[in-house]
Amino acid sequence: MTNALERLQKVIAQSGVTSRRKAEQLILDGKVKVNDKVVTELGTKVSSNDKIEVNGVQLEKELPVYFMLYKPRGVISSVSDDKGRKVVTDFFPEVSERIFPIGRLDYDTSGILLLTNDGEFANLLMHPKHGVEKVYIAKIKGIPSKEDLRMLLKGVKDKKDVLKVIRYKIISTEKKKNTMILELTLKEGKNRHVRRMMEQIGYPVLKLKRERYGLLTPEGMQPGDFRPLTPKEVNQMRNNAQKL
Known part of the structure; x- marks a missing residue:
């Protein structure tokens, strides 16, 4: 926070307590105080000199890191x-x-x-x-066909999720060990996304690394x-x- 005025929900989000959307709901629910007074207006602006409490806990005025x-x-x-x-x-x-x-x-x-x-x-x-790209390097058991790999682009169903990649690249194939190394680019990040996706098409992940996050x-x-x-x-x- 600085001495400049900023929206209350933004200040709460920047403190790491919760997201801006949830901060807005906390304000509407009367869970936020500014200088010991309950504030329920989303347009409220505050400065670094203001005392802010969320659910009875005062925000620490940390600089973002x-x-x-x-x-x-x-x-x-x-x-x-x-x-x-x-x-x-x-x-x-x-x-x-x-x-x-x-x-x-x-x-x-x-x-x-x-x-x-x-x-x-x-x-x-x-x-x-926002679809920030994430690139993974996966070592998998088995050597999938082109048809198998195209399924990753179309999307693989697992329970209620459709898991897919926006592109893939074959890094290497080891026929003797029956393994392949793939580069997989995602714009999503569902729970155990890559592992679940590869298990569904029959090629479980042996080793996985996130090689790139955005830039x-x-x-x-x-x-x-x-x-x-x-x-x-x-x-x-x-x-x-x-x-x-």
Whole structure:
């Protein structure tokens, strides 16, 4: 927050408490106070000098931060785990801001994961209508035919979901080991999207990595490494999502 006036729901979203849409509903429901007074008007504007409470908890006035983590396999994409397993925020012991992951990567999936305390930014990237491209490298068991691979473009049904890619590329084929490595590009991110999709056509995933997220790649990074995003990268990701 700065001394400039900003919409209340935007400030709440940027604090990482929730998305802007949910913040709007909290305001309408009378769950938000500004300077100890309940506010229910969505057009309300506030400054950094105002005291804001959501569900009785005062917002911490954090500056937004943005990080890219090269998530290793065997790590939970969460801020905590009731089974005591390693979570992605464990890689940021010196970061004081309340960061959280933008979306998820499966426990056994490695690759790019973004973390931030900016709820609005996170919601923008995760919203299906914005269609931010995500590129995965998948090692699969079996060697699918061209017809099998075309099914990925048309969409594969699994329960209530239709899972598909916008394009694919064969990286390599190992006939002796009966495996193939594919590059898969998605504009969606349903739960276990790639694994479920490949299982449905009969070629289970043996290993999976997210190689690109929008414009970002983990070039020069090793599993467990992280770095802050540059202001240019943050703006590029935001602008790209808004254009889409």
